[in-house]
Amino acid sequence: MVTRNIMVIKIGGSVTDRLHPSFFSTCVSLLERGWQPVIVHGGGPWINRWLEKAGITPRFVDGLRVTDADTLEVVEMVLAGAMNKHLVSQFTQAGARAIGVSGVDGELIRVKQRDPALGYVGDVTEVNPSMLQGLLDQGWLPVVASLGVDATGQHYNVNADHAAGAIAQALKAHTLAMVTDVPGIWKVDNGEKRVLRRVTPEQIDEMIADGTIAGGMIPKVTAGMRCLSGEVERVMIVDGRAPQEWKDGTQAVFAGTSIVREW
Numbered sequence: 501m502v503t504r505n506i507m508v509i510k511i512g513g514s515v516t517d518r519l520h521p522s523f524f525s526t527c528v529s530l531l532e533r534g535w536q537p538v539i540v541h542g543g544g545p546w547i548n549r550w551l552e553k554a555g556i557t558p559r560f561v562d563g564l565r566v567t568d569a570d571t572l573e574v575v576e577m578v579l580a581g582a583m584n585k586h587l588v589s590q591f592t593q594a595g596a597r598a599i600g601v602s603g604v605d606g607e608l609i610r611v612k613q614r615d616p617a618l619g620y621v622g623d624v625t626e627v628n629p630s631m632l633q634g635l636l637d638q639g640w641l642p643v644v645a646s647l648g649v650d651a652t653g654q655h656y657n658v659n660a661d662h663a664a665g666a667i668a669q670a671l672k673a674h675t676l677a678m679v680t681d682v683p684g685i686w687k688v689d690n691g692e693k694r695v696l697r698r699v700t701p702e703q704i705d706e707m708i709a710d711g712t713i714a715g716g717m718i719p720k721v722t723a724g725m726r727c728l729s730g731e732v733e734r735v736m737i738v739d740g741r742a743p744q745e746w747k748d749g750t751q752a753v754f755a756g757t758s759i760v761r762e763w
């Protein structure tokens with residue numbers, strides 16, 4: 501079934517300036533090997549930089565940006581503008597037919613306000629996958645900026661991990677790969693930090709409770725676990741700085757931690 505070839509690849513803002521050149525060629529190889537990749541990106545550090553230029557101090561509550569009307573304007577300009585076009589160009593240079601869209605376009609990501617205290621921060625209520633599916637079927641590589649829109653046409657800032665998870669579920673993707681700036685999920689054993697190759701939802705719950713998993717890793721693992729409880733087969737936390745390699749001949753195996761349903 502063609503939909504099982506979809507791989508949603510979320511690129512974190514932490515790593516957009518430090519992606520290994522082989523990352524882009526690996527994504528192009530995915531296309532050549534029959535996968536249909538969909539890129540979803542964030543851009544937190546770039547947003548912070550532009551907010552500071554505009555004299556606005558970034559503020560976060562539980563990892564989510566407090567987004568008033570002025571902040572939303574900057575978020576939208578950075579995510580759907582500078583960051584989206586930067587990535588589209590990188591993928592184009594690597595040989596893909598890349599096309600940039602945001603969650604506002606085609607009402608791809610429908611949201612509702614999460615909490616008035618956070619301002620224009622949206623929780624995804626619905627993903628309309630037909631536009632993405634159409635682009636994939638025509639051989640495009642969609643590059644999606646994590647914005648959303650509500651029923652009145654108001655735009656919202658959406659956490660990019662949440663957006664990627666919702667898109668993976670709606671497209672019934674085979675794989676969700678979250679590309680970030682660490683080699684995977686780490687754990688401290690006898691004072692030594694080591695990266696886990698596999699982790700189960702039960703272990704993740706314990707690691708969140710004891711503080712081993714914190715900050716920006718929390719939305720990744722929660723989005724990942726939600727996907728695994730649905731139809732997504734594989735969820736990975738991937739190091740975008742590392743050289744990528746091919747294994748199994750047919751499957752791209754990024755270096756990192758896999759979240760697995762059971763051990």
Ligand SMILES: Nc1ncnc2c1ncn2[C@@H]1O[C@H](COP(=O)(O)OP(=O)(O)O)[C@@H](O)[C@H]1O
Nearest residue numbers: 512513514680682684685686712713714716717
């Ligand atoms: N157990 C953990 N394993 C790995 N990284 C963790 C863990 N707990 C917290 N983190 C942090 O999560 C960060 C990645 O999240 P974030 O900075 O939001 O990245 P991105 O911009 O890619 O979404 C890492 O740089 C790391 O500092």
Ligand SMILES: CC(=O)N[C@@H](CCC(=O)OP(=O)(O)O)C(=O)O
Nearest residue numbers: 512513542543544564565659660
């Ligand atoms: C609501 C909210 O916090 N939105 C994020 C959107 C970008 C994002 O998620 O970027 P990363 O992938 O770099 O984390 C923000 O404004 O930073």
